[in-house]
Amino acid sequence: MRVLYAFLLFALSHTPGFASSQPAPGVWHMVLGTETAAVAESTERGYPALPASALLSVGARLSYGRGEVIVQWGPREIRLRPDSPGALVDGRPLMMANPVYQANGIVYLPADFFSAILPQAAPGLVSVDAGNRTVRADPAVLAAASAVPAPVAEASAPVAMPQPAPPPRRRLVVIDAGHGGRDPGARGQAGTREKDINLQVARRVVEILRQDTTLEVRLTRNSDTLIALRDRPRMAARWRDEGQPALFMSIHCNAHPSRGETGYETYFLAEARTAESRRVQEMEDAAQQYEDDAPGGGSGDALGFIMSDLRQNQHLRESSDWAQMIQDRLREVHPGPSRGVKQAGFAVLVGATMPAVLVELGFISNRNEEQMLADPRQQDTLARQLAAGVQDFFRATDRRQSRAGN
Ligand SMILES: [Zn+2]
Structure with a gap:
């Protein structure tokens, strides 16, 4: 039953036009080990979205540079851009139903980033129950995964990413x-x-x-x-x-x-x-x-x-x-x-x-x-x-x- 519900929600959130139906804002639960953070959806753009900072509560690291939001989870890396529905997961492009946006200095990720992109981007690192709006991560699993060297991004990645600046001396x-x-x-x-x-x-x-x-x-x-x-x-x-x-x-x-x-x-x-x-x-x-x-x-x-x-x-x-x-x-x-x-x-x-x-x-x-x-x-x-x-x-x-x- 829950699987069906999750599928329906997933399907709905991927249906064009869903955006205009103004869903009631829900609350997501970000669970890291024994800690749970409740994060309310924002619907100001007509589709549910969560502040990017919600990812911090499930052990991700966030950084911003050159117009990109970079999410890192152990060896995984996801790159996003405001006003784009594209996500680059370890160099592999994935699409969301709605774009990332920023409002009042806060960057919002569409809810389907959490329900659809995350399970593909970080299998084994996070589990997502979209029906219950719950994202779970285990700190021990994240720590173990972080010890593994990051995979080399595919050479055929369609978007050229800027090289990180060389580390400064002091x-x-x-x-x-x-x-x-x-x-x-x-x-x-x-x-x-x-x-x-x-x-x-x-x-x-x-x-x-x-x-x-x-x-x-x-x-x-x-x-x-x-x-x-x-x-x-x-x-x-x-x-x-x-x-x-x-x-x-x-x-x-x-x-x-x-x-x-x-x-x-x-x-x-x-x-x-x-x-x-x-x-x-x-x-x-x-x-x-x-x-x-x-x-x-x-x-x-x-x-x-x-x-x-x-x-x-x-x-x-x-x-x-x-x-x-x-x-x-x-x-x-x-x-x-x-x-x-x-x-x-x-x-x-x-x-x-x-x-x-x-x-x-x-x-x-x-x-x-x-x-x-x-x-x-x-x-x-x-x-x-x-x-x-x-x-x-x-x-x-x-x-x-x-x-x-x-
Ligand atoms: Zn003082």
């Missing part, structure tokens, strides 16, 4: 000291200003990382000046060469009306998940009130935002992995509790075209942590752990690339 690390100038950030009971701690720790992180000559390390501000939040990732983007691997870390101290709050947490950019994440986001974004005449604080260019969602999606998983590495490093030295990896839509991370995190080193509103944060030896210890977190990320990247036979 990796870019951008360290951002939060607040500055007229914006002091949070203030401790003993008068410690967050902007000063952030800068002291950030300078130390840069000093430590610069000992590694394979890195190009930059600081967004090296003095007590105010830089508009949105300009900070833009500086990082300007510094970065085409294709250069890069990371962006914004350093902050937390504050809470309840002076008993302690501990450290690391955020990556995403929709704020909890009330507490939203509170911290609002606190950090309040810096924008000082920015009216900060240098370069102009309005964002629309074009830059069009693809920002996809670029962000590409980095969401990397950013959350990196945030966890930083938490693990801070745990080794920090007297306070780990408050975990969190998500929020910080303005300073929006527009970052590289993995980006915001670290809250501790609570300046707590007397003990204020004292710790202001102590140069403790700052050095924290900075060493942050620098180690940067190295952890690049080591993990190297391991992944050597496993992929790259």
Whole structure:
């Protein structure tokens, strides 16, 4: 019965004209091991579609370049283009009933990509139950498949694909000291200003990382000046060469009306998940009130935002992995509790075209942590752990690339 239903749905979704019938939006379930993410269909183009980022929830990697969306699953590679119904699976062309499209900076894949293309593209890696709108992947199977070298694409592939750029020599690390100038950030009971701690720790992180000559390390501000939040990732983007691997870390101290709050947490950019994440986001974004005449604080260019969602999606998983590495490093030295990896839509991370995190080193509103944060030896210890977190990320990247036979 289910097979028949799945077939009917499959057939329907491949019937021209289905597009105009405005189906009710459904919800897909992306299952990776024991984790399930619910993703709602969008029907604004008259056919059901899902944001490309839904694929992240079943273990795929997404990247964007030269007008293409590239989906990688272990050794499998699928290339798609906005406004095209074609999919190139390891060099083999397959057609969907409806085109990929982008709206409000988000790239959408037609639902039949999930029901029809995926089972053909990654047999054994994912299983799709289109009738129940469920896509399943097993992390162990994906990991094992990733260890197998990728097959060579057919020489007769009808579409010429651009060659990847040669790997650049140095990796870019951008360290951002939060607040500055007229914006002091949070203030401790003993008068410690967050902007000063952030800068002291950030300078130390840069000093430590610069000992590694394979890195190009930059600081967004090296003095007590105010830089508009949105300009900070833009500086990082300007510094970065085409294709250069890069990371962006914004350093902050937390504050809470309840002076008993302690501990450290690391955020990556995403929709704020909890009330507490939203509170911290609002606190950090309040810096924008000082920015009216900060240098370069102009309005964002629309074009830059069009693809920002996809670029962000590409980095969401990397950013959350990196945030966890930083938490693990801070745990080794920090007297306070780990408050975990969190998500929020910080303005300073929006527009970052590289993995980006915001670290809250501790609570300046707590007397003990204020004292710790202001102590140069403790700052050095924290900075060493942050620098180690940067190295952890690049080591993990190297391991992944050597496993992929790259
Ligand atoms: Zn801050």
